[in-house]
Each structure stands twice: as structure tokens, then as C-alpha cells.
Amino acid sequence: MTRVAKDTNWVAMSVSMTELGVYLDWIKDLSSTAYDIPYLFALPSGTDLNKLTDSLNKVFRAHRNLLSHFRANADGTISRLVPNCDSSEIAVDISYDDGEPDLNRLVKPFSDSEGDLYRIHIIRSAAKSYLFIQMHHLVFDGASAMVFIRDLNRAYAGGSLEEESVTAGMFAEKESESRKSEAFFAAQRWYDDLLSGVDSSSEPYHDKECGERRAAYESISLDMDSNRLRDVARKLGIKTSTFFTCVFGYVLSRFSGSKEALFASICAGRFPEVANDIGLFVKTFPVLERFDGNERISDHIRKTDEQIACHRKNGLFSFADACSKYNLSIPAMFAYQGENESEVDFLGGKTALKYILPDNPRNDLLGEALSCNGEYVFRLSYRTDLYEKGTAESFTQCYRKIAHEFMSKLDGGFSDVDMASESQRRLLDAFLPKSEAQSGPNDIITLFRQQAQKHPDAVALIIGDVKRTYAEVDCLSDRIAGYLIGKGIGRGSTVSILIHRNEYMVIASLGALKSGAGYQPLDPSYPPERLLFMVQDAKASMVIADEDLTPLISGYKGQFLLTKDIPSLPPSDKSFSIPAICGDDVFTLLYTSGSTGVPKGVVLEHGNLANFCRHYQKEFGMGVGTVNAAYASYGFDANMMDMYPALTCGGTVCVVPEEIRLDFQAMGEYYEKNNVAVSFLTTQVGRQFATSPFRPSCLKHLMVGGEKLVPLAPPEGLDFRNIYGPTECTIFVTCKAVDKEYLRIPIGKSFAGAALYVVDECGRRVPPCVPGELWIAGRCVGRGYLNRPEQNEKSFAKNPFSKEAGYERVYRTGDVVRILPNGEIDFLGRNDGQVKVRGFRIELSEVEGVIREYPGIKDACVHAWDMGEAGKMIAAYVVSDDKVDAKAIRSFILERKPPYMVPASIAQLDSIPLNQNGKVNRRMLPKPSSASVSQGSDIAAKREDNVLEAELKRAISEITGSGDVPYDVPLEYAGLTSIGMIRLSAFLYNKFGISLGSKELKGKGLLELENEVLKAWMECGVQPLAADGARAKADVFEPYPLSAAQLGIYMECMKEPESTSYNIPVVLEFVKETDAEKLAQAVAAVI
Template sequence: MHKAKNNSVSDVAHFEHKTVYELINWQSQQTPERTAIIDGTEEISYEKMMLAAWAIAVEIDAQNIPRGSLIAVCMARKWQLIAAMIGIHKAGCAYIPLDPNYPSSRVEYMLSHSRAQAAIVDSVDTAALCAKVKTHICLDTLDLSQQCIEPKTDINSEDLAYVIYTSGSTGKPKGVAVEHHSLIAMSKALSCVFGPTELQGVLAAASVCFDTSVMETLGTLSLGGTVLLAENALELTTLPYANRVKACVMVPSSMQAILNSGSLPENIECIVFGGEALKLSLVNKVHALIPRPRVINAYGPTEDTVFSTLKFIDVGEQTITIGKPVENSAAYILDETLNPVSEGMAGELCLSGDKLARGYLNDIQQTLERFVEINVDHQALKQRVYRTGDLCRWTDDGEIEFLGRIDQQVKIRGFRIELGEIESTLESLPFINAAAVSALETDTGQKLLVAYIVEQPEAPDHEALKSQLQARLPKYMVPHLFMSLDCLPLLPNDKLDRGNLPSLAQVRAANLTQPLAKNEPVVSGQSADMIARIQQVVATLLGIKDGMLVEHDASFESLGVDSLNLIELTNRLNKIFDTSLTPAMILTFPTITMLAGHLLAEQASSPKEKCHIPVRL
């Protein structure tokens, strides 16, 4: 397995251009009619994208927003979102991505903490989310297709490019501030990942609030590629342009869910995994596809601009590592005194090189704690390194093996989550005396967030508690399951004993009702049979032996069915009942009782013709 090398952007081009904006603009000048973005059925050329970006940059200047300002972007996932990011760069400013689905309190904190000078919005709702920002630029009032001259604003490589907020252990998210020179280094490293044909269709499915999106969008465009927009990775096989996807970046759990439900579009040539530990069983599944795509395992924190190490995985490899540092980056495995560990010993992975972030926005203390200057291997000059908090070791082949976290940070479906932030949010509620949160693995290898809580007598039920958390945390940080305890288990030093928290099986048992008595049927006949069969399917999916323990009037979400195993549930139900359910349809009928009623009502319906996308054998 060899590295790809994209010849459309040479080392000279990366040297001559100091920002990714310059690289993207250079690509537009070379081939203005080339497709830059595919958004649904709409194809956007490089020329059209750059005209839109310039129009946005001109409006930023017209609003007297100072150069170097931070500008929030709160928009739907459309091609104009990418144009806004590029336009902000051209105006000499940095963007802060905001998810319109985030709780308003979290958005308000990010806007206040960042001191954003303006917000680019595309609807009444997104404008309302950013109501406290001084200046709004509403895209629906701009003519993004008008002919205009490129603004003359200069951009320096040391200027901020973006600030992405990540989960914080103190209970508040922290903003990682990345400069333009780090983006150039990322683009250069990316040119060794995707080859020219793979760049013809790179899936962009990551939320713009996570730095994988920077690689998928700005990185792809800087190399002259075509970005294929999707709402999320699970849409891959149903996209109208699925057969044009050549490369994708995906968390392993999403790929596992897709493969459990079918196969991949046949034209995919390269899959980059990241965000979670990659298991050999999944690699073997992908390698078994015909034709076989290249498989790459990528690792890297937001603080080192998307990815830091790569492993190109050959067929037959028995150990999955995170590989070696990318070009112009270095990795060290250090002990508690920040000295290199002995060969084969575990230590903290520390990163250095051209892609390191500036630090944490408006937080000198955390910046100094995580970005440190040290002498490594008795070198004369100190190096600035980022302490990842990841436990790793060197293999005999000089590669890095990921062993786990030193602290309580976890990754679920690629989302970086500080368990302490969820615990702090829970304990801020007046009826919660104490809380602990764990990420527990199911029988299918997926992770679920579980909250253990010590409550006051007047505490609301768990469904009401979940609703309150959804108003304070992003959806991916809201625990799937809750368990009430009289007290949390403690060690002799009064610290939390996480090893003695109840297991997932115990948590599920506490959340499920007792089996219904035989002489107390709720339903009968066809409905009872249909409900019982669906109960058993759900029970098997969740690792529960007795289907009757699964509450048929509880929502699938409250039972612990998330977006990933929802696909698997859909697939199993379709096979058992010979029907054509979709995940969206199950969400429309969100309990077993409601879904059973829907299936009974649809049994007499004639099947609709389906449009099939060619898939691998």
C-alpha cells in the first residue's frame, strides 16, 4: 500500500501560497469551470463558488468589520456555507462554525466567549440564535452570482483561519484557534492521502463544527478536488450522487453500520478512518469488498489541525496502529517528566510541527498547560509540543500504537467528549446531588453514554431530565441511558471508583419494565404478535435476552437505539417482515406499539419500485 501523491498541487505551489484561500483561488484560475461542490442535484463550479465568496468578503468590508475579526457562521448545510468560510478568509477574518441544532445556551456561550464581531446567517431561526451578535450578514439578501472583482485584502500565514470549539473538562467548551500556515501544512499532508481520481469525489459528511470538515472541504478544494455534500455519513448509500463518491472520511462505527445494512457504492477507491479506535474485523470487511478500496487509519486532535499520523493498511495486516507522523510533523512518547519513554513502554503522545494550533482562544492557562516548550532528545533548541492526553507506545516497526486515554475524554462516533463536562452540567441542576458519566460498549461494539445520578426526592423522571440536558448540551453529549443510585461508588481516597459503576446490562435492567403478566394482556391478536416480534428484534439488537423486558410504549431513543443501530434495526425489521422501512419512517413511529400499527396497516400495500445504486459484491 503506497501513499497517493496529487500532482495538481506541487510542493512549489504549497511553498508559493501562504494560505489555503490562495491555493483554492489558484485552482479556480486554472480550471474555473471544474465542479467544486455537488450539493444534492446542483453542481457548483469553482468560478461560481469564488464569486459567491468574493461577494461575501465585499459585504464584510461594507459592514466595517475590522480585519482579524472572528465571524460566526450559522447556516444550513448547503454549498453557500463553504463559500462563506472562503469569503471570511478573503476578508482577512476567521470563522467560528456554529451548528443551528445546538442548544441556544451553548451557541450564546461560544459567541460571547469568542467575542464574535458578526454572524453570517441564512434564515430567521439562525439569525435568532445569533441575536446577541452586533452585526448580521443575511445571505438571502446578497446576490452571490453577481460579477465582482476579487477584493484586495491581504492575508498573512500567521492570521487566524478558524476557531473550533471542543468539549471541555471544566464544563465549558474551549475554542481551538488555528492559523493559516497550519492549514497549508494540512493541505500538503492531504496531497499524500488522496490521489487525482479520488479527489474527483470526496464525501463531505462531517459537521462543520468538527475539524474533519476542514479536511473534507477546504482541504479538498485546495487540491482542486470536488466536494460532495451530505448531511451525515449514514446517508452515503442513498445520496443522488452516491456513484460519484471516490473517497470518504468516516468514523469506524458509521462504516460498520453501513456495511451491516448492505454495501458501499462501487466507485469508492479510498476510505480514511478516524475519530475512533479502528478494529481489525472492520478492516477485513472493507478489504473483502470487490473492488477493494484503499484503507487508511488517521489520527489527530483538533489542536494539530485535523490529522497528525497516518497508517496505510495493507491486506493481511494483523495489528492496527495509527502509523507515523505526516510530513513536517513529529511525534514523541513521553513519561510524566516529559522525557522519552524506554522502547516499547507506554507514555503520553506529544505532537509538534507546522500544524500545531495557536492555542485555546482567550484561555492562556489551558494553552500553557497543553502546549509546552521542552527539550526533546537533548536537542539544543526547545520545541513547542502539544500534550494529547493519549496513551501510546512505539512498535518494533517504528509505528505508534494507540492504547487509550490518560484522562476521562472519550470519542463516540468521532465526537470528542469530555465526560467531566456532562457531569458538571448534570450537577448544575438543583435536583442532582452527584453524577458520573461513562461510555460503555455494547455487544455490537458501539459506545453508549450512561449517566449515573444521585437525585433529590423531587427530581423529575429520566425522560424529563434528558429534555433538560438537550437544552444545555449538543445531542451527541446527552446520555442515552440513566441510572439512579443511592450514592456513587468511591475509592478509599473519596474519589469516584469508575470500575465499580454498574455495567451496561445492569443499567438496561434498571431501565426496563418487568415482563407483562400473562393474565394482563395490553393488546391481542395480530397486534400482540407484531409487538412481540418487534420487541424481540430490539432486544437482540440491544443485547437483552428477554424481548418482553423491552417496554413497547417507550421511545426507541429512550431504549438506547441511536442513529447507528437504528440503521441495523431497520435492516433487521425489513428482512423479518419483508417490508421497506427507512430509519426516517421508524422515527415517525417512535415506539414499538406505533411501529407495529404502521406495519399492520401497510401489509396490504403494493411494494414501490426502488432506484438502486450499483454496490459492491
């Protein structure tokens, strides 16, 4: 501790707003050195250590603020305590060490919040001696270091030092008074204009959120002509620091995937009265930059310089004020450090000024521009628990590139700025697939026929208990082809197929393809209006259908072939001419959601599928006898992955029956029975199945896709893949084996020879870790949209990056991604109004449009919410003068759209919240809860929950992410998705031993669910848990129904589970000689 006279009076003084902010952040973690400023000076040879000690004492006496202590008062205020005594009574605490300086030992936190905030060591080694100083930021800043060195030199040379006339405490008192003046309120109004309506601060996407919070550093020389930069600054009338600040803002905005940047910066300049003081006088302020592609770079830099000048002028409104008032959390900071001298005059000689970079970060990201020996350097500090080294390296490289771009394009706009350096372009090129020669047939029918000829008796198809060999499938599909050809259907025609999940998913599809036509799979769950539109849009020449489904397209006036008639079609006698199929012939027509509300038909060709099948078979080791599950809906593009890779290599397609698709136990048994080795499931279902106890041992490869995969630990004993791909590019184009837990599981590297480009809004490739739109090229890219020339022009384009055969066109996905330094793709979201729910792409504007047609709706918006493990759900928000009927609105939507487009939550608001720009402020939308769809039941107000209800509500709340569970509203309307149903079913089984599948749960509210549980107990009792937590097998514990008396007592116990009213304790006394072991055996035998 600082040594002062025992009777010294410590004077309490105010703290500045900057000091208050630092203090409050520091005391959150007193074990951190984030706010410490350590320096190590090598002392010139011959330094008199006693004289140095005296000189240090003189510096501290002249700058008494260094001795400050800070105290939290009982009223919640913070005070600075400064010793009020004669300078001669002050002695600084200095440690003397022998040996080489050990920085790990020297740099340690100031853990006493009311103690000294400095540390000094004089270190004597055999070769030379050192001075180590460590100051807390509360009493020291960057400019203070120069004052400290100057005054230490002056004292060592025998000069006198004057005490500060205006101390940090006085300066804080003055600031406190000024904050009551009109100047403060004027500053507040200026900040209102600047920051009101700002949605969020800027930060690059986190790579991870794990590990110890430590700081790491990346530095890069900017290779800039300092004289030219000074000339530019003079010409523009700006400070040099502003140029570097703008560069940081631009790079930060791009790494954040935004056109604006909000970050903190500092003003190191001081008021004249404290220019020679030591203390915390640096000012922190928020910088807001918006980058318009057409704005001239020079104009933007001038505008930013004016903003920074206004920050200085309005400094009474502090950084803490701004963060509090506008609800800002600003994790990124930039500081221009100016000239960073490597050597300084010190104690009569020269010495290296070694600033020790802290291990504990103050900011998530801190960029610093400094000049070292006339050369500009950019240094980036980053948190290692949030960012990988590769991200920091890419950021620093981009900073250098943008600095040069700004210098050379001052009179141009931001749209002229190219971020990627030559070395980064070379790295991106290395991630592109290598050229490979195409060999063998390029159509699915030839590939299938080859397998049918080689392996006629091999099983091609399984559904339920039905099995079909290749010969049988080939024969039946030939009959269909012959019939179609006889009706004049062939190349250029489309055959629509409207069937249930049955064997004709495979057989009818192949039959249509063999005729030379393309086929259009239709999902019978779609509304009739949509199905009819799709058939008419495709100009279907024929519809192959299950008879009971034909009313769904009653407006269709063309030909039908009913599946019931297919077995009676004449056998193929090869009298008809089977056309030769080419790679560029139409294979299928699949419909996706359209931005205008009208579905778009995607045309894929045989060559697209043949290319995909070859890569798929190689990736998963498929061959004769490999069983591939067919889980996906027939109208979903993944259904092609389920069928054709197996059918073109001698494998088996195992169709999962509709009735077990959400029953994991039954599905696991079905997979095991049929030895399924490869399977695809939609993301949320697949994630649950991968970790389910019912996952079969035969399953070797499991792929999931369709929406973002919620992070999980890699399932043991399973090759678990996260896949991605738009329908327009043939099923999937990236693939990632889940090998560890991730913050966001990447979608992986290129698959099936796809070339992946991540581009900015001008179509230029962006560097690694910078978000951009994903463009795809290669043999996977389909022909385009049927009858949509304008949409084709928008979504498909000539490839500007390659002229290689097969890569001439790119598809613009509209998906925002980053390419990681290892070449994997990190999926971030969409750049338009589309989302994916349970694998289906949905245009939110399409759903919103239907809601707006509902009578009485004045305004509406639709938002997709990520509900964690429950998956993604759509929520609708409506404005109406009358109370809305959520159930009626859902029915209205269901008449016009498929079930997956019906919002799980509908909330009525007084108005749709808008931001300053008149756009929907989605941050202000209430997160869905069951209350938002409640039908007005007042049951909850009438009585308290019983124990069973409370347990069920707790489980449902955890699954839906909502704390509000209605009593009489169907649980799926309260946010319980189909995935949630599966989780609830698993909970009921694990907790109560009751097997209720998703079908039994659907449409039930909490009260009905309670009845189902009680009913199950009455009928078969509860299976108790075994010692390992699993349900005991039936051969050990037999379920029996409860008697009426038992059920009555059980229900009474449920009301008060803590009560011992129904317990029957008995104590028996035995003589001392009783054999305890035999007694225990006897009791066990009785039980």
C-alpha cells in the same frame, strides 16, 4: 504404569492448597504440558545402564510421593493415592529407546488424571546415552530436581537412601489441620488489609487474541555486577530475590499503564521437615506494589521485602484463597530461580543439566531471573496468542534498563527512573518524520485562487442537484469578502457562520477567509446558550446566517449577513483591497469540550491547513476532477478535510445532504451518481457503510475517525483507513490502512509530517509498547486556545526533543497510546475524563455537572460504555430521595448541552459505588440496560410476546448489547444509538423487506415499531428473498397489499408459527407410466 503388588493398598491422603490449585487448573486441559517438568541428562561415558535402572528404583522407593495418583472423589474433594506396600514391591516403569533423543516425541502430556505422573526414558545412541525424565508439577518442583539428582548420585555410588519421614501427604494433612487454627484467620486478616479494594491485576496490553496458545521465550543478559548486588542487598537488609521482584513489578506496571502492579510470585524455600523431600512444596503468593514517584527506591524495595516475608509468615492463607476471596485473576508471574547450574555432578562425572522449556504456558507472562555461571539473566515466557515478539523484546530490554536504574538511583525516587535504553531511543528517533522543505503558497486562499484561474469551469461544489464551478464559487465568495471588507472586517477579525447544510458551507467560509478574517463554523443543533457563548467568546465582527437560524443567537447584538442576500451583493469590481494572506494568519476557530464545562476555542492557522492539504492530496492521489464527499458536520474539524484538500487541487466537494446522512441506500446512490472517490465518515457510521451492500463501486478511499474503530475484516476493494487527530493539531495526524483483523486497530504512523512522542508523566519518552501520553509536534500544531492562557500553558509547551524549524512546540493530547515496534500508534484511551462519542469529544464531568444541577439529585456520575458494534454511549447514574424522571432529566440536559452530550441511559442507584480510596468504583456500575431507563410500563407483565415482538426484541438486544427491551420507551433512550438505528434499519430490510429509515424509527418504542412493520406489510407486502439471500428485484417480485382475509390469517399464523393449522397438504396418485419430468414441468408452469 508403576508395577506394584496386585493386592497393594493405595492410601488416600490430603492434598495441599497449592497442589489443589495446580490439579484444578491441570484437569481443565489434560492435553497441555504446562505443568510438566522435563529434563534431559547426557550420561557420562561408561554409565552402567542396569545400575542406573536400579538406582532410579531406589530413588522412587525413597520418595514415594513420585508414585502418587490424584483422584476426584464423589463429594468433590481431591485425594492423593500413595501405594502402601514394602519398597521392594515397587518397580518403576522405565522405557528404553535407541537413537538420538527426539524431544517432540518424548515430551507429551499426562492425559490420565488418575494415572502415573512421571515418565522415564533411557536413550541409547551411537555416540552417547541419555536419561530423560518428565515429572508433573503435582509431584515435583524446582528444589525437587536437586534432591532427585543428589539421591540418584548417592544410590548409583552404592549408598543407601532413607525413606521420607514427613511425606508430601503428611505435610498436606498438617496444613489442613492448621487451617482451622487462629493462625489461618490472622493470615486472612493480613490479606484483607493488603488486597481489599484492589481493582484488578496487572498485565501488558494484549497485542492480539488469536492463534494457538503456545509459549515463546526471550532472554537477555542483565550485565550486572553480582558482587555489587550482594553488597546492596546486605546494605538494605533484603534478599537478592526481592530486588529482582521489584524490577519486574515496576516494568509490569509501566507496560500495564498503571502505577501499581499485582502479580504472582513464588517462595521456593521449604520448612526443615521437608527440605529433603520430593514434591510440590513451592508456595505461590500475590505481590502488590504501588509506585509513588516521590518514594525512594530503596525504601520501596525494603517495604516489598517486608511484604514478601509476611506472605511467608501467612502462607496458610493460600494463593487460591486470595484469588477466590478477592475475585482476582492474576495472569503474570515472577520467579527468582537463583543459581542455575549449567553442569552438575552426575553418576560419577559431569553432565549438562538441560531443562526443556515447555511449549504450553502456565501464565500469560512469566518472568524469571536466574544466575548462570555468575551472570544474571532475565528470561520472559509469553503467550504467542496474546503477545507479539516485539512486545516481549521490549519488555526484556526494559527489565535490564530498570535493573541498572534501580542500582544507580537507590536514594532517588521513581520519578528519576528513565525506562528507555539508548538502542530504544535510536529506534524511536527512526520513527520521526524526515525533514522536508516547505514550497509554494502557505495559505488556503492563494491555493484556491490558483485552481480557480487554471480550471474556472471545473465543478468545485455539488450539493443535491446543485453544482457550482470554480468561477462561480470564486465570484460569490469575492462578493462576500468585498462586503465584509467594506464593513471594516479583515485580519484579526472573526466571522461566525450559522447555516444549514447547504452550498454556503463552502462559499461563506471562503468569503470570510478572503477578507483576511478567520471563520467560526457553528452547528445549529447546539443549544442557543452554547452558540451565543461561542459567538461572544470569539468577539465575532459579523455573523453570516440562514435567516431562520438567527433566533438561536438572539442575544447577539452585532451585524448579520443573511445568506438570502448574498446573491444580490454587488459583484466584485476589485475596488476593495484584498489583503495578502500569510501562513500564520488565523484560519478558523473551532470549539471543543472544556474540563471546566466551558467550551474552548481552538485557533488554527492557514499554514496548518496548507500543510495538511498537501499531504492529503499526495496520500490519496487527488487532483483535478477528484470528488471528495463532505459528510462531517460543519462545526466538526473533519469538515475542513472534506472541503479544502479538494478546493486547493481542482477537485470537487460533494456535500452530503442532511436528509440522507444516515440512509445508506440513498447515500450510496448519491455517491455513485456524483462519482465520489474519497470520503470521510465518523467511525461507527463509516464502519457500517464500508461493509454495507449499498457501498458504491466508485468509492476508492474511505477514512473513519472520531472514536475507536471496532475491529473488522478489511472491506474488499476499498482503501479503508483508520485516522486519528485532535482538533488542536489540524484534523488528523496518524493514518492506518486496515489490512487485516486486529484486536485493536492501530491508528497508524505519522501523517502530514507530525512528530509523535509517547511520554511518561515526567515528559520522558517511553520505549515501544509502554503506554504513555501522546505529544505531537510539527506544522500541524495550531496556535492554541482563544482567551485561555492557563489552558495554553498546560496543553502546549516547548518541544524538549527537537529544535527544528516548524517543530518548536508540542501539543499534549491527554490520549494514552503505545508506540508499536513497527512505529505505528496503538490508541488505548484518555488519561482524563474526556471521551469521544460519534466523533465529538465530551468532558464527562461537564455532563455530570449539569445533572447535579437538576432538582433533587444528591449524587451523580457519568460513564462511557463501549457497546461493541453499536459504538460508545454515555450512561448517567444518579442518587435521589425521590424517583427520578429520566425523560425530564434528558430534557433538562438538552436545554443546556448539544444532543450528543445527553446520556443514552440514566439509572437511579441507592448510592454511587466507591472504592477504598473514595473514588468511583466504575467496575461496580451496572452496565446500561433498557430497564435502567424504563418509564414503568407493566405491559410485559400482562402478556407474553408474540412472534414478531420476540424477533424484534432479539434483534434490538443484539444491537444494543442489552437483554432488556422496553415496550413504550423510545429505543434511543434504551441504548439504541444513531449507529444502532442504522443497523436496525438494515435488519428490517434484510429480514422483512421493509424500508424504514432512521428518521422513521426515531422516538419509537417496541410497540410502535411493531405497528410500523405491520403497516408496511399492509401497504406493500413483503419482498421475498432470492436464492442468494438478497431481496428479489421488483421486476421479478411485485409487492402487493394483503387483503383483510389474508392479513387476518397471517396474524393468526404469527401467533403459532410451529402450527400446521393453516397448511393444506394434498397427495395425488398417478399411474406408473406417468412421465415424472413432464409432471414437474406442468406443476412449475401452474405455479
